[in-house]
Amino acid sequence: MTRPVDFSDGAGRRRAYGGDPMSVPVIAVIDNGICNLRSVTKALEAVSAHPQVVRTPSELDAAEAAGLVLPGVGALRDCVASLRATGLAERVRAWIEADRPFLGVCLGMQALFERSEEGGVSGLGIFPGEVRRFRLPAPFKVPHMGWNTVTFRQTESPLRAGLAGSGESFYFVHSYHCVPADPSLVLAECDYGGPFAAAIGRGQCFATQFHPEKSQAKGLAIYRNFSRVVADTVLARG
Numbered sequence: 472m473t474r475p476v477d478f479s480d481g482a483g484r485r486r487a488y489g490g491d492p493m494s495v496p497v498i499a500v501i502d503n504g505i506c507n508l509r510s511v512t513k514a515l516e517a518v519s520a521h522p523q524v525v526r527t528p529s530e531l532d533a534a535e536a537a538g539l540v541l542p543g544v545g546a547l548r549d550c551v552a553s554l555r556a557t558g559l560a561e562r563v564r565a566w567i568e569a570d571r572p573f574l575g576v577c578l579g580m581q582a583l584f585e586r587s588e589e590g591g592v593s594g595l596g597i598f599p600g601e602v603r604r605f606r607l608p609a610p611f612k613v614p615h616m617g618w619n620t621v622t623f624r625q626t627e628s629p630l631r632a633g634l635a636g637s638g639e640s641f642y643f644v645h646s647y648h649c650v651p652a653d654p655s656l657v658l659a660e661c662d663y664g665g666p667f668a669a670a671i672g673r674g675q676c677f678a679t680q681f682h683p684e685k686s687q688a689k690g691l692a693i694y695r696n697f698s699r700v701v702a703d704t705v706l707a708r709g
Contacts, residue, residue: 496537496705498698499525501563501579503553506542507684511576514684515540518695528558538701539566542684543578547602547647548592550578560595567597567676572701575678580671581649583678589647598671599652607664614646621659621669621681628658630670630677632696639689641669641681648680675700 498515500522502508508524515522522540525531531539541563543550554560567573567583575583584594587602594602605613622637641661648667651657658672661680670679677697683690 495519495521495698495702497521497523497534498538498540498701499523499531499534499536500540500542501554501559502526503541503543503550503557503559505545505549505553505578506576507544507682508542510682510684511540511542514691514694515698518691518698520694520698520701525559526557528562531559531562537705538572538574538697539563540574540576540697541579541582542576543582544644545578547578547581547587547589547594551582551592551594554582554595564595564597570674570676572675572697572704573677574697576684577645577680577682580678580680581647583671584649584651587647597676598656598673600650600656602647602649604647605664611664614644615648615663616644617642619643619661619663619681621661623659625658625672628672628677629700630658630672630693630696632699633692634689640686641679641683641689642685643669643681644685645680675704 498520500512502524512522523534525534581602582594583597584600584602585596586593588604618640620638620640623631626636651668656671656673657668659670660666661669669681683693
């Protein structure tokens with residue numbers, strides 16, 4: 472499903488997507504009850520994407536979405552429990568396994584792994600690895616909160632388009648960090664008393680530990696780039 476919209480690439484240029492000129496596909500945003508939903512949808516709208524909130528598998532089907540975003544703040548246990556209770560856990564897993572465009576944000580990244588030290592929670596197990604609590608010497612405080620720079624390890628990732636390979640600042644709020652079993656999954660790293668995974672990427676699945684919707688212009692670039700991935704996927708399908 473698409474709607475007519477002026478889709479800017481951030482440099483004053485416009486691109487046409489979908490079956491009609493100047494249209495973009497729907498990006499479904501999961502409401503799991505513990506996410507900063509309004510901030511995420513407003514950020515997507517700011518880059519001329521077409522977000523649609525979904526809470527159940529039937530709503531996801533009805534949206535006819537081409538992209539899927541899983542945001543989350545708070546406790547991972549609540550995030551995962553909500554996904555399982557609604558039946559969206561299996562839909563997220565199937566979506567990623569089919570290599571459809573997906574973006575996880577904060578808890579939406581942590582939920583993709585097998586387990587977490589936060590209460591011994593079992594995640595969705597889409598990627599091997601675990602979520603560990605920061606154990607840091609002074610003067611580093613937990614949670615890691617505020618602006619920090621990242622270095623992109625997957626330098627050709629479409630999520631990095633228009634961003635410097637290192638030195639870009641994003642906003643973090645977290646006490647736990649993801650440790651993938653496969654280091655090649657790491658899309659970007661941040662240093663806070665040592666390096667940790669700030670973002671992951673495989674195929675068309677992406678996830679960030681930082682909050683793009685709180686990261687001003689650079690964060691909007693992340694949402695814009697994901698929107699382009701979604702739209703380009705629709706074009707490739709014809």
